[in-house]
Amino acid sequence: MQRENKSKLIARLNRIQGQVGGVTRMVDEDRYCIDILTQLQAVRAALAKVETELLREHIDHCVSAAFATGNAAEKRLKADELVAVLERSMR
Amino acid sequence: MQRENKSKLIARLNRIQGQVGGVTRMVDEDRYCIDILTQLQAVRAALAKVETELLREHIDHCVSAAFATGNAAEKRLKADELVAVLERSMR
Amino acid sequence: MQRENKSKLIARLNRIQGQVGGVTRMVDEDRYCIDILTQLQAVRAALAKVETELLREHIDHCVSAAFATGNAAEKRLKADELVAVLERSMR
Amino acid sequence: MQRENKSKLIARLNRIQGQVGGVTRMVDEDRYCIDILTQLQAVRAALAKVETELLREHIDHCVSAAFATGNAAEKRLKADELVAVLERSMR
Numbered sequence: 001m002q003r004e005n006k007s008k009l010i011a012r013l014n015r016i017q018g019q020v021g022g023v024t025r026m027v028d029e030d031r032y033c034i035d036i037l038t039q040l041q042a043v044r045a046a047l048a049k050v051e052t053e054l055l056r057e058h059i060d061h062c063v064s065a066a067f068a069t070g071n072a073a074e075k076r077l078k079a080d081e082l083v084a085v086l087e088r089s090m091r
Numbered sequence: 092m093q094r095e096n097k098s099k100l101i102a103r104l105n106r107i108q109g110q111v112g113g114v115t116r117m118v119d120e121d122r123y124c125i126d127i128l129t130q131l132q133a134v135r136a137a138l139a140k141v142e143t144e145l146l147r148e149h150i151d152h153c154v155s156a157a158f159a160t161g162n163a164a165e166k167r168l169k170a171d172e173l174v175a176v177l178e179r180s181m182r
Numbered sequence: 183m184q185r186e187n188k189s190k191l192i193a194r195l196n197r198i199q200g201q202v203g204g205v206t207r208m209v210d211e212d213r214y215c216i217d218i219l220t221q222l223q224a225v226r227a228a229l230a231k232v233e234t235e236l237l238r239e240h241i242d243h244c245v246s247a248a249f250a251t252g253n254a255a256e257k258r259l260k261a262d263e264l265v266a267v268l269e270r271s272m273r
Numbered sequence: 274m275q276r277e278n279k280s281k282l283i284a285r286l287n288r289i290q291g292q293v294g295g296v297t298r299m300v301d302e303d304r305y306c307i308d309i310l311t312q313l314q315a316v317r318a319a320l321a322k323v324e325t326e327l328l329r330e331h332i333d334h335c336v337s338a339a340f341a342t343g344n345a346a347e348k349r350l351k352a353d354e355l356v357a358v359l360e361r362s363m364r
Contacts, residue, residue: 020290034331034354041362054310090181132271145222153214265328272363
């Protein structure tokens with residue numbers, strides 16, 4: 001992964017980790033369920049965005065390289081891995 | 092798409108279309124909401140499965156071909172299209 | 183369900199059934215996978231909207247009635263059913 | 274929320290926070306994208322489970338109380354809040 005993209009992803013994950021801590025405090029302070037749920041949905045959306053970024057990286061580099069220069073088995077593997085990840089995301 | 096996969100997909104979509112008709116009848120007959128919802132979730136899961144199959148086809152053929160023999164712009168386009176579709180699925 | 187809401191839901195489901203037929207034709211005519219996938223995602227979003235409408239009806243009427251006048255077992259059942267439906271939606 | 278359920282939720286959220294930290298390390302160590310994605314999906318599934326637990330609590334207590342003893346406006350508000358949360362989860 002390029003250094004710049006990597007830094008952005010790590011910054012984003014650190015922010016998400018902080019958000020999870022915030023949700024924990026909300027639970028601890030008996031905040032209203034709906035407010036906690038709204039916050040949890042924001043965290044899940046932020047995680048989904050990280051997944052999309054990683055998928056982009058993966059397609060741009062690993063999949064692209066395997067399809068350009070890999071042998072049939074390597075292409076098969078990359079395609080299957082990608083479909084498996086998408087399948088789980090789509091459920 | 093290979094003839095066999097195409098027939099399977101069409102059969103699956105026909106079945107889904109029938110399931111949607113079944114849900115419409117359930118609503119018309121004032122069936123219990125939870126039963127209708129359960130049925131709707133089954134339809135959505137069946138549609139997600141069709142999407143996964145199509146994605147597999149797309150990756151195996153279109154993306155694979157672009158990455159193997161396309162120029163940089165074609166690869167860029169295929170990767171961007173794929174990420175855009177996944178992004179919408181993941182939300 | 184009120185007559186008006188019921189008519190709207192049925193109209194919406196009929197439209198969705200037509201959309202599924204449209205997707206089937208797209209597959210049959212070998213249209214571009216990404217276009218088919220985009221259409222499938224629209225169908226899934228339309229179904230999710232029907233689910234939300236039904237949930238609203240269910241909460242407004244069945245759950246509301248059980249919680250207002252039902253005994254403990256009826257309340258328990260309504261709450262469990264609702265959570266089970268949501269759990270499946272959230273996956 | 275009952276003390277026991279609250280402790281469980283907090284323990285679960287602490288675990289999720291640790292998992293996010295683990296994903297950050299995986300990115301930092303340039304681990305394979307697919308492995309990171311798999312881990313991210315596990316975190317998202319764990320968060321969805323927390324949401325379901327909170328929804329259960331919310332339905333069992335807040336919604337249940339409003340529907341049992343609240344006035345029409347309070348019931349309306351609880352139902353609308355619940356549907357709004359579910360709507361966002363379902364997208």
